[in-house]
Structure formats: C-alpha cells, structure tokens
Amino acid sequence: MTDTNTLERTQRSATTTLEHWVRGAEWPGTSERTGDVYNPALGTVQKHVRFASTADVGTAVDVASEAWAGWRDASIAKRQGVLFAFRELLNARKGELAEILTKEHGKVLSDALGEIARGMEVVEFACGLGHLTKGAYSENVSTGIDVYTLRQPLGVVGIISPFNFPAMVPLWFFSIALAAGNAVILKPSEKDPTAANWMAALLKEAGLPDGVFNVVHGDKEAVDALLEHPDVRAISFVGSTPIAKYVYETATSHGKRVQALGGAKNHMLVLPDADLDLAADAAVNAGFGSAGERCMAISVVLAVDSVADAFVQKVSERMATLRTGDGMRGCDMGPLITSQHRDKVTSYLDIAGADGAAVVVDGRDVEIDGDPNGFWLGPTLIDKVPTSSAVYKDEIFGPVLSVVRVEGYEEGLGIINSSLYGNGTAIFTNDGGAARRFQREAQVGMIGINVPIPVPVAYHSFGGWKASLFGDAKAYGPHGFEFFTAEKAITSRWLDPSHGGLNLGFPQHD
Ligand code: NAD
Secondary structure, eight states: OOOHHHHHHHHHHHSOEEOEEETTEEEOOSOOOEEEEEETTTTEEEEEEEOOOHHHHHHHHHHHHHHHHHHTTSOHHHHHHHHHHHHHHHHHTHHHHHHHHHHHTOOOHHHHHHHHHHHHHHHHHHTTHHHHTOOOEEEEEETTEEEEEEEEEOSEEEEEOOSSOTTHHHHHHHHHHHHTTOEEEEEOOTTSOHHHHHHHHHHHHTTOOTTSEEEOOOSHHHHHHHHHOTTEEEEEEESOHHHHHHHHHHHHHTTOEEEEEOOOOEEEEEOTTSOHHHHHHHHHHHHHGGGGOOTTOEEEEEEEHHHHHHHHHHHHHHHTTOOEEOGGGTOSBOOOSOHHHHHHHHHHHHHHHHTTOEEEEOGGGOOEESOTTSOOOOOEEEESOOTTSHHHHSOOOSSEEEEEEESSHHHHHHHHHHSSEESEEEEEOSOHHHHHHHHHHOOOSEEEESOSSOOOOTTSOBOOEETTEESSOOBSHHHHHHHTEEEEEEEEEOOOGGGOSOOOSOOOOO
C-alpha cells in the first residue's frame, strides 16, 4: 500500500527540476533544497526549481570571475556582435519564451509578447555600446597636458529579479551589464524561473563565452550570498519595497554599488476636462493588464467629483466586457501568481466594505474561462475609497482598481505627493497648463500625460522616487551604462624638456 508521503515523493521525483545555469550548462549544485513552480492557470505544480546554497553561489561567482577575465578584454565589436545575434535569436523565437511566461506567470500570451518586446528594446539599445561606453577627452588642460576619461566594466555583477517580469526585468539589466563588459549572476524569482535559463541558453547560442552569464536559482540564502560575496561588485534588484531596502542596506554595507527598485502605488488624476472615454479605457488597461501585477499598474484613480460618477460608470461598462481566464486561450486577463497572493488580494474587498468604500464590481463573481483550480480573481472596482484605508495605502498588486474622489487638481496632487511611493503617475486632461504644472509638481519618477503606463523607452532610464527606488541609479538608458561601468580619469603629459624642474606645490595649471 502506498502512503500519502510516498505518493507525494513519487510524484515529486516524476516532476522535472530546473537546475542552475553555470559555465554555459545546467548545473545542479550541491544543495538538495528545491521550490515548487506552479502553472497558476491550472493551480498545479509543473516543476521544481533548485535552491542554491551559499557555497553554490560561491562556485558560480568563481566561474564568472574566471570568465570575466576574457570578456572584459573582448573588443567592442565582439561584444556588439554577440548582442546583435542575441537580439535576432530572441526576436525569431519570442513565441517560445512568451509561452513559458504565460504558463509560469499567468499573464496572457499577448501581454507576454509585450513584455518581451519591451525587454528586447533594451538589447537593441545596448547594441550601441560603442557610443555609450565612450569617455571624454580634454586637450591641453594645462600646457602639454591632456585629461581623458575611460569607462571600464566592474567585474562580476548580481541581478535579483521579481516574479512579475521574468524576462523583461532581467533583460533591462543583463543586456547592459554584458555590453559594458561585465560577467553576470542572475537570481530570478523562484516563482517563475524558467525564462532565465531559456535566455541563458540563447546567449550561449548567440556566441557569449561560457561562464560570462550564469543563473543561480533560490531564495533568501542565494540572495544573501550574492549581497555578501566580496567578488560581486554591484547589485541590481527589483522587487517589493521592504526587500529593496534590505538589499540596498546589506549590499552597500558590503561595499557594493546598488540600484534597488521597490514597490509602487500609482495614481491617475482625471480632471473634468479630460476625454472620459480615453481616460476610462486607460484606467481599465493599466489597472487590469497582467492582473494588476505590474509595478507601473494604475491602482488608484483620483477622479474629480464633477466627473466621478460618469467615469465610474464608463469603467464598469468596460470591465463587463473583459474575459478572465487561461492566458493560452486568448483571454484579456489571467490568474494571480499564487493562491496565497490571490487570497491576500481578495481580502482587501472585505477591508473596503469595513472602511466604508463601495465595491462596484466584485471580482469574486467573475465567470472564468479556465480551470477552476487556477488562482483567479476577476477585475474589481472599488469606489469612494478613503485614503485612510489599507485599500488605498497598501500595494495590493492585483486586479483591484480604487477610485478616490477629489475636489480638484490641488487635492489630487496633494494625495499623490503624500504617498510613500513615487514610481509612476498619470494625468488625464486637455489642459496643457495643468499638465505642465503636474509634470513639474508631482513628486514621482515617471509621469504620463494622457499616457497611463509611462514606462520610458530604452534610451531614457526607468526608475521611481521615494520608496520606489533605493540608490541613485535608475534602470537601463544612460543610467544603466553609468551603473555598470567605473569611470577612470587620466591626466597625461608626454615628456617635454621644457617641463623639468622641482615644485612640491599642489599641481596647478599654466
Ligand atoms: P519580492 O520582493 O518578494 O522578490 C523579489 C526578489 O527578491 C526575488 O528574486 C525573491 O526571491 C527575492 N526575495 C524575496 N524575499 C527575500 C528576502 N527576505 N531576502 C532576500 N531576497 C528575497 O517581489 P516580488 O513579489 O517577486 O515582485 C513584486 C514586487 O516587485 C512588487 O512590489 C512590485 O511593485 C515590485 N516591482 C517593482 C518594479 C519597479 O521597477 N520599481 C518592477 C517590477 C516589480
């Protein structure tokens, strides 16, 4: 007779385990610990993922350090060639990656392709590394003396990424880190880790030497090992605010440069002169795309009283047309990442009621086009949310759109500027003067004017203010190349007999 434990063990061993990727191949490391990887649309475990020990991370760092010695000396043309080839392969095979994202994250296939497109944009930007790693040159700063700067790679850098963009966020960082001549250790989210290995294999196919890009899977142990390892020079992190703060404090105290992007609560201010149909479309797209699991999702609409009723009506009508279900079936919105997260998000509906808000559309009532065991919650709209409520204050990170009613521009701006977070925000208006004031006065890192998800293009940088970013370097764009290179200033004089003589004073110009 088979007892439950034996059965469970048999089932576990029949399920594949995703291993680390080190020195250009899968590598199991030494740790026995693993985590479950779900298909959230089915609610079942589809594979396990290996969790690295501190020693495993140490091995990966040693491999990366060794490989870096060659990669740092690879010419700009060689590095550019690898990135171009990677871009071409990624573009040709993006459908495979999109399917991986949908089956592990849950986002619908079209959204997964959108994520890849925005990540690929950064690869394309990184192909311009010849221009972007250039230094500056000043001739004859003093008689016969020239000063110039070089930008050199840092060495081994660590990237720690969140579950909600398993392809795009790693692409933001590793494309530029590799272009700038660094070796990389990526620690992706343990919830949807397969995309990282898939991209690692593609980099190898594109000609990247083994060991220059490595993936270690795991949890806090693997993260801490990266934060503390003396040979890891920099950490790029994206995730929730408490962990971003912890990562920033720990890694900087270990002498590393750190960019740590945290959580968000993004507001959209709708003024009375806005095109309400455009604003309602935008609120629905930005509120419920990827089931609200986007750091740039709109989670709060600040609607001016005079148009609030009409706006809520238009949003509700649009929500009724959305199809929630399996992302492989052409639905508009998929499941949440885990059942625990779904339950936590759902709990805010009860809080809303207790705090005097009105649940206008209840996502618990939605009809699902998918397996009943998936981690579902349909699009939810809560009106008249008080700013004292946890529904307003917490980053819910689910398909819950809150409407806070305001008297006008000043009250709306005041709420935005009182927020703990400052990732993204948007204003919807036809008044250029109001928009111009908003872009100047909002204490937020990324502003949209009649654009609900203002994610900058790859040649500008992405990042928020306040608790949405720790450190002073944003992701990708010019900040990306600055972050992944160290600047060196050289003062040079080629010997000229007229410059002889002793002078112990501090160097001055002549
Ligand atoms: P998370 O903070 O739980 O995890 C992020 C990473 O940190 C993962 O790799 C995880 O394994 C690791 N981690 C988790 N707990 C840890 C701990 N105690 N010690 C060390 N490492 C730990 O975030 P998540 O749930 O994967 O992602 C969602 C969050 O990310 C949201 O808050 C979202 O706003 C944020 N996010 C922000 C941006 C941005 O650009 N600002 C972009 C995407 C996501």
